[in-house]
Amino acid sequence: MITLSLCLIVKNEEKVLKNCLQSVYDIVNEIIIVDTGSIDGTINIAKEFTDKIYNFKWIDDFSAARNYSFSKATSDYIFWLDADDILKEEDRMKLKLLKENLDFSCDAVSMIYNYAFNEVGKPTLTFRRNRIVKREKSFRWIGFIHEYIAVEGKIFESDISVSHMRTHSSSDRNINIFRNKIKEGYILNSRDTYYYGKELYYNNLYDDAVDVLNKVINMDGWYEEKIQALICIADIYLYRKLYGKSREVCYKTFEFDTPRAEVLYRMALSYQEEERYLQAISWYEVITHIEKPKSDYGFIYDEYWTWLPHLQLCVCYYKVNQIEKSFKHNELAYKFNPFNKSILDNFEFFKSLGISSNL
Template sequence: MVTISLCMIVRNEEAVLARCLDSVSKAVDEIILVDTGSEDRTKEIAKRYTCHIYDFPWVDDFSAARNFSFSKATMEYCMWLDADDVLLDEDAKALMHLKETLDPSVRVVMLPYQIAFDAEGKPTFSYYRERLIRNGQGMCWEGAVHEVITPIQPILYGTAAVTHRKVGPGDPDRNLRIYEKQLAEGKVLSPREQFYYGRELYTHGRYGEAQKIFQAFLDSGAGWLENEIDACRQMAYCRYALGNEAGALRALLQSLELDVPRAEVCCDIGKHFFDRDQYTQAIFWYETAASRERDDRSGAFVQPDCYDYIPYLQLCVCYDRLGNLKKANFYNEKAWACRPQSKVCQNNHLYFQSKQI
């Protein structure tokens, strides 16, 4: 059985820290907690779980803090979590099984990261992250924000998902502030940092600036494929917000020059035509979305509903508006099978019953 050091950086996390550590403490062999300046009961709570508590002055650099936490680890693997992450019971059991079966030659274990959920608690947004890192192999965190470790083979993809359960708004301006501080100091952003800087600008409603950053990122040709595809989507959202609807569609179609279409992109294009009452065109793209194979291991930001529930539901509406109630009902039943608790599908079912379909 391999051993794991849980390495965390925290600041003012009294509301969530115990929840996080309760969920994972039985599955790890050591807990390293690095505090970057808490003014609440974070350290007091941490002492219930570990004596390995260190102070690290915050320098607007998540990688620096994470690398410091990894430097204190003494076990075979370093595992990282944020304080507002949890392991659900089944995932904690899966992590224990992973410990018992993991080949120690594996250098990086990628695990699902679930960060958004529907009303039923089903993940609507997830992606794989490098979660367990073989200690002493020279792998380091890079990037002041949206930090990352470049994995080294051999890599294993596991099933023990980490669930992000954010409490409170946090500091929504922090990441943008760090990027703009770096730019003011003359730093040249890497392609990955440029991509995430564009996303931060978009989130803050600075659509014109974000569009320029995404365009420069795409023009460079130096980005990672999945980030380039997502940049096309983000650029489209900027252009919609700026009233450039034709340009938005061109941005979405630009992603098709990069690789085969992702279901997320197909749903975006389908929505473009749906919103303009062009239902035949919308049907083509929603049918294409439903036909795409989902690849969670691509590293992309995966929206699972784009591969079944959303296109089926939209196909139901499209066919209903075209007067083809039989096909509309067919697709509503397919959507309902994806989400048995869906009130929308239940109401649609009653509607079609009233039409004697």
């Protein structure tokens, strides 16, 4: 059986750290906590689980802090989490089995990251990340923000899920880190540029976001980030009711991959907001017939592939007086998301029309 070190970097995580550590403390062989300047009860909570607590002066560089945490590990393999991540019971059991049975020839293990959830706890955004690495390989973190581990060799794609239980409110921390780096003369690569554009978007600096995200399209970088940059720009144009421009941006994503539900949904929505319901219907219907990407290394928003297009088809078919089809699509939406308030409200509306469901 392999041994496993858990490494975390933390700062003011008293609200979430205990839940994180309780979900894995009895599986790992050691816990390494690197604190970057907490002024709350984070350290006291960490002491309940480990005495391997280290201070690291914050230098606006997440990779530097994570690499320092890895340098303190002594087990065969290193497992990393953020303080607001947890393993649910099913995934705890899977991790125990992985630890017991992992082939030592493996250099890294990837896991599914459930990053966002709907009102009933079902994941709405998932992607895959490398979570466990062989210590002797000395893999390094790269990037001062939105960092990643540069791994190579034999990678095992596990079915273990890490659940992100985000509690942080929005702040300007990340955008300030980018701005400081730019002032220092740091040249942003494609990945940095993408995430800088996203931070501008999150902070409602839409003109700057469009300018920065457009740069991503012509840089050497991951096609998934190019697609997501275009989706973000399309959302900005939708918000500004520039529907034609939003569709033009959506079409550009087809240069990088086959049509995605996330993209086609925005195209359909642009027509719907223009009250061009037949065009909207045609694009929503396409979504219901395309196949979700088999790779989960990209950013997959499950709601766009399941219930959301059916919910909008319910609306659009009603607008063109095709009541039977409208009702059918509300039923299909319900099968994917039986607790959604809009879907349930639609059933009540149809009931007022004398139409009831057998579901």
